Amino acid sequence: MSKASLRRAAQFAAIGLSGVLVAACGGSPAPAPDASRFDPAVFPASTFSGLKGSLTWYDSSGGATTEAKDSTVWKDFTALTGLPAQAEYTDGTSTKFRAAAEAGQVPWNLIEFGSGGEFFQAADAGLLAPIDKSLVPTDKLAPTSVEDYGIRVEENGALLAWNTNALNGKTPTSTADLFNTKDFPGKRCMYKYPVSAGTLEVALLADGVPADKMYPLDVKRAIAKLATIKDDIVWWDSGTTSMQLLSNGECSMGMMWNGRLFDAIENQKLPFGYTWNGGLRTAAYYAVPKGAPETKTGMAAMAMWVLDRQGQIDFVNKTTYNTDIKDLTLDDYQANVRPYIAQGPNVAKTVTEDSQYYGKNLDAVSQELAEFQSQ
Template sequence: MRTTAAMAIATAIYLPFAGPGAAAEVLPAEVKSKVSGELVWHDASGGATTRAREETVIKDFAAETGITVKGDFNSDMTKFFAAMDSGASIPWSFVEFPTKGDFIKAREAGYLQKLDPTIVDFTKIGEASHDEYGVEVLRYGIVFTYNTEKFKGDNVPTSIADIYDLKRFPGKRCLFKYPQFGGVLESALLADGVSRDQLYPLNLDKAFAKLDTIKSEILWWSNGDDAIRLLSSGECSMGIAWSGRVYGAVRNDKAPLAIKWDNSLYSQAVYAVPVGAPNAEAGQAMIAHFIADLEGQKALVEQITYTTDVAGLDSSSYGSDLAPWIVAGDNAKKAIEENASYYAQHITEVVDRFNRWVALN
């Protein structure tokens, strides 16, 4: 039994709206009849990714159901797991896990509700992209990114390993201040000669030794918008960023950025409903709507290039201009899938060691 008060949250609010041009309704009437009120969701993305969702799929969901949606941004899952571990009353009725590893950890801990098949239509999502507790969404690249004004002609970096070549490619490196879903440890091992099929389990001693060689040149970022700002401005000559964020900066702001998929990584978020959710029906309905809203999906991918394995859509559904930015085809073959099982089992020790290493002068 959860006995403590719900945790205070900072929220972004999306109110229901219906009007000219409203999206087609995609939820069955019997599902909509079950939901009402307010939904607070745990947002692990923030920034451009959340803005894209608010302007597309969340807007469509609020318009169709009349539910008020509030996003609570947290850059990793520390707050979620701390609340669940303590038995605190939680505010979230819908949770975005930024990686499948985080989802597996929560599922194995008994922190998630089974999804209700009378609400969430599993026929609308690929069979390999869901289980009873969650739906895989927003497949994203964790990609090597460089500033094209810093490197031109024959002196252009080609691989994530070039982050560690300070002599040939000088300048600050932008890396995610968290060891998972940022490719920090994996990039170090690849640069040290570890083959891609031997990355996991991670050799932490070797990874941190390689990171030591560039530590003085690292600028840490904690959210995707900061990564883009640092790379676009030239404060960092190269680094690792999320593919959709780079795409948005190039498309919308003409940012001088390029990416390379070779030995970059990719992962996927997972949507789920936590045990103790104050409005579990609305959380389940939000997942159901997300995978049924085909037009919303197309509009979302146009903005952020993170695709979901929903029925009726494939990579050809989004147009040839987006092909270089989507985790599919040759891009997926060149990149490496982050090992969700490894992180689910070892994330606590990895984060602890990473934080201690960062804190050392």
Template sequence: MKKTIRRLSIVGASSLVAALALSSCTTSEPAGSGSAGAISGDILFYDTSGGVVYEAEAATLFADFTDDTGVSVTDDYNEAATKFFASAEAGSMPWSLMLFPTVNDAATAAADGLLEKIDTSIVPVDKLVDGTYNEYGIEVGTFGMVLAWDDDAYPDTKPTEMADLWDLDTFPGKRCFFNNPQYGWTLEAALLADGVAADDLYPLDVDRALEKLDEIKNDITWWTSGAQSIESFENGSCDIGILWANRAFTALDANGFPMNITWNEAGYSNSVWSIPAGAPNAAAAQELLAHVINNTEGQIAFASVVPTPIPASVKALSPTDFPEQVQAFLPVGSNVDGSVLQDSDYYLESLTEVLDQFNRWVGQ
């Protein structure tokens, strides 16, 4: 099913104001295990999202936790998990909470013995959607990788599928892609555009995908962070491309940019919160996980600004519990009927080879 999101009303900063109002409400359930009063200090958060995502977390879920416990959450932004693995290998672990950008990153860390187990006497994992957690982490954000475009650039015919990225006549302009294919849906989009059925994507035919990308290589602008992805649209570096749905919403809602998206042939995946082995404040991190799961109003507040709902909210709430302007950007329900769940097991097994081949192609 092809589903295109037409331009929504611009509410700008009012979304954040409303979210803050929601998050200031008292939840109807206890924050954690009842031992939260014994924790103190700071949680240094290894954050691979940054930008508006962390700002929204800080203003809602993390602010609520600090108000209730006195424990602050300090952000340490890193583009990928590389620094975490290097520090773990060196025996240095300053972080108490880790955001792995993908499920397979978290699986690798768990297999290497780099993570603490989730304390289920504190963290109510029974409130999470089945399959969205394990003993070493909880999936905290489902993110969509969608076809997006400047709606003013194409006032008549609108893109509807990934093949439109290769149609330079109907949709002229530079194309924006993330420079890391694992998080950017770049190879999958190329294969879909080349006629591969969604059910046949994995294992990826990387050679075929790169041959398809060769056709538009000179028309690609690479973005390297979520913030840069929407800046590339806003400063005119590209007119069409693949974006994370939450960033597309930010461009539209907060920045007033005429961003338009379709979920058709989009990809979606999950990020994971875990507690590093040897974390300096693991006790507080356990309580933070519990607090977030119990804080339904904070979940709504966060996802109203950044539409990457955590599984607790997906289980307990429906999209209509969120403000109207964000509903179409949430990677849930009928929005993802025409989308594809990324195969994290494939990337777990093949990431090194895929990145090597992709990076050599980019450098040619």
């Protein structure tokens, strides 16, 4: 071990922690931990010492969201433990993860489920390890964010957005205006799949179903409502595509994810308007797969996500995707980010996606929607 690595080892021990200080990729030393950031009273040795392997994680986000994790919470995880974070991006978890898990050949220590429906499907199938609450501080999360086999993270929302140039100064007031083609002409961009962007929920809201009576979904009623504007719908299957369709004017309005809207409006200065009214609130989930190479490393990564307060704030300021940690509120984030965060008054008039419903019904609902789209 080099002199620099020995110094880092001494610094690591000084705050009551120990670990591998040489990253697996190329053998380059991990950054020295900062004792002021990693107070042992906050980051206990019982969770973060003696970890092995690396934070290999199944990434269902990709792009800017993955980069934001790598530059905030996972960067801090590496600095604290010496273990590198290695993402493997795959769109969705219903194929590659399930195939590996069912074959007993899981290479990941942490799984990110992009939707709650996929998470509950995996949990019900016995593919996940139960949370070790001696390692993961679930008491610091809102009770609704804690499940036996994972935690709810990265709260996000699907909002009605519009291109202000395409609507000639008119302003929609809720997702019901997707179905008002007389006052708001033009194509509507809607997500190709049922989860995460409110495709069926907004149709039912517009058809008179109250938000608190949404589930179980009346799928046939939702599809009948979508059929009233079928010729005006352009289906998108990625956040990048949704933004392109709205910015180039192919769609005048549509359902968009809040993080994408934040980037489009605040960073790219695109002429978009939006409303949360009638939108959808949903989230991702973190879990450790059964048979993970290093279960404790996966549990420690979830603990880091909850305990790294500054890393979490920095991540949300980059993406808008907040986790419901008890001591964080809208006021902790940058002023220009707050209107886009799925928290507090922003989500007062939205539907909260029922992840357990989708866990049991996702395949059947997906098939019905796909059949409608193919007609």
